[in-house]
Amino acid sequence: MLTQSLALQREKIMEPSHRKKKQHVDLGKHGSFTINHPGVVRAAARRAGESTHEWAEAHKASPGKTGSRARSALGLMAMNHRKRK
Secondary structure (H helix, E strand, O other): HHHHHHHHHHHHHHHHHHOOEEEEEEEEEEEEEEEEOOOOOHHHHHOOOHHHHHHHHHOOOOOOOOOOHHHHHHHHHHOOHHHOO
């Protein structure tokens, strides 16, 4: 019984709906990368009561993951977006 329930839980976890969604960013001739946790910067900015740009400016000199996320967010915000027709 216990092994069956564990097997069912494992199957449920492995379903595509339970996997974390990654966001692919294509930078044209400069390459591409994948954002593993999209929305983390927005959530941190909301917790701080700031806009995403204000949060990123305030944390761009921070060490570690926070500073890295802030710097990449500023870089992505500065990119020219494709003009829609």
